[in-house]
Amino acid sequence: MTPPAAPYDIGDLNDRARDIFRLVVESYLATGAPVGSRTISQAGRLNLSPASIRGVMQDLEGLGLLAAPHTSAGRMPTISGLRLFVDGMMQVDEPDAGVRAQIEAQLGGDGPVEDALAAATMALSGLSSCAGLVLVPKSEPVLKQMSFVPLSETQTLAVLVGSDGSVENRVIELTEPIPPSALVEAGNYVTAMLAGLTLPQAQARLRGELESQRIALDRAASELITRGLATWSEDAADRPVLIVRGAANLIDAAAASDIERVRGLLDALESKQEIARLLGLTRDGQATRIFIGAENELFSLSGSSVIAAPYRNSEDRVVGVVGVIGPIRLNYARIVPMVDFTAQMLSRLIT
Incomplete structure (x- = not known):
């Protein structure tokens, strides 16, 4: 997504408007205070009266490039005005x-x-x-160990240990009660067969072995491992x-x-x-x-x-x-x- 551009191109402003607009923006960025026409006139960079400058500033306000915080204040750039300045007028050099x-x-x-x-x-x-x-x-977490702790008939806690020593817990909702033996079997398989692999590698190996029927995990244990790895992988991808x-x-x-x-x-x-x-x-x-x-x-x-x-x-x-x-x-x-x-x-x- 590209930040929205200002509604006007810098070429839409005449030389006088550009000069006054630049001075207002530069003064505001330097001081944080709204800029009045008299301030610009006294700066001596333009041979214009405060009244002439004020008229141009009102025109720029009408274009949505400047705004007055209240009736007696000077002008300051709007968001659109700052975008126009940054994209069309700002000169950027190498850092000193x-x-x-x-x-x-x-x-x-x-x-x-x-x-x-x-x-x-x-x-x-x-x-x-x-x-x-x-x-x-983002660094890919590397599995070292996984164990499953029963919380209720429909929930289990997956305890995931990374090779860097990090320990994370994920609650997994169960579609049906799983016997304690399946929880132990699932944890033993991960620790023995998937340790040392990144999450994508572990998921790919598990998927390949299930498809080729090279492992003798029962359905409940294999589903538990699949969901545990998927949950951890999704969380890791979303975590900034x-x-x-x-x-x-x-x-x-x-x-x-x-x-x-x-x-x-x-x-x-x-x-x-x-x-x-x-x-x-x-x-x-x-x-x-x-x-x-x-x-x-x-x-x-x-x-x-x-x-x-x-x-x-x-x-x-x-x-x-x-x-x-x-x-x-x-x-x-x-x-x-x-x-x-x-x-x-x-x-x-x-x-």
Whole structure:
């Protein structure tokens, strides 16, 4: 899904409107405050009176690109205005040498990739004053052991042990009562025959042996194993692996006046599921993506933006996403190249 474009192309604005629109957006992104016509006139970059500037700003407001918080205030860009600015006017350069050096220093260790991913979030959080995000490649769980514990006549608890020592439980609903001997038989089979395999490998082997009738499992035990593996596999596929660092950066003096917005954003970060789905959209692209405020349902209330870029493995396959989340009033021109450079660094480290 591509973020919706602004309803106007930058070419639809004349030179005067473009200049004034740019100054309003740049001033708002720098200060967070609505911009008045007198402020633009006093900046001296345009040879126009406040009245002339005010007239153009009213026209831009009529186009839905600017808005006035209340009648006596200046103007600030709307979501559509920010999208138009980001897509059509913003000039993005390479990150400066200092930023590159900091990112390289934090990601340049010889430790495991997991450490580099965590370091990437810390680097981006510190440099952007936002929360850093990394969507981590999903690792396939590897079976070590499975056992089944009866809970009732129609329920059993599958206890799954991974090769990394992780232990997870899943409740399985039974279509009919299963004797204790079938529970033991199912657990023994998994431990003896499927240990050391990933979930897809275990499912394929079980399916092949059942079809070829090479195993003597009774129907109840084979159904139990099949459903246990399927349940674990589905849960693993749905569970986001998301690293978040620097969420405290989202709570600043400006945010304190809108605590409900901040609470909604922090709840989204805590649950991780919706944020991971949003970042997942970036996996389909080739470049950095920008999601601005209410363009995405997740941020319709929290008023936040995400800048994210995919990173790849040695086979040039996208395996994850790195980025930042912060208020709509971000320094997009500075942060976009920062995120892009971090994604390039991670791509060099992922094998």
